[in-house]
Amino acid sequence: MLEEGALKRYEILVNEEYCKGCGICVHFCPGEALELSEEFNEKGRNMPFPADMERCTGCRMCELYCPDLAIAVVEISTSAAVSG
Ligand code: SF4
C-alpha cells in the first residue's frame, strides 16, 4: 500500500507573456527537473520546460526565485489511488 504522499505529482506552468528566459528557475531547481528550451518563441526567448518531472519534488523553489512570477507549480490530483 502506497502512502498518500508517494502519489503526488506536479505540473509546471510557464506564462510566456511574463517569462524572459533568464534561466533562474532552472538554476535553482534542486531536482534538475527543468531545462531551458533550445528553441526561441515568437518573443525571441527560450522558455524553461519540465524535462524530467519524475525528479520534481514540488518544492516550489522555481516559483520562489522567478523574478517575474512567470512559473507555477500545480499539484495534480492523487485520486488514482481510488479505484472502483
Ligand atoms: S517545484 Fe522544485 S523540483 Fe519541481 S521544478 Fe520547481 S524547483 Fe524543480
Ligand code: SF4
Ligand atoms: S525564472 Fe521566471 S522568467 Fe526566468 S526563465 Fe524561469 S520562469 Fe522564465
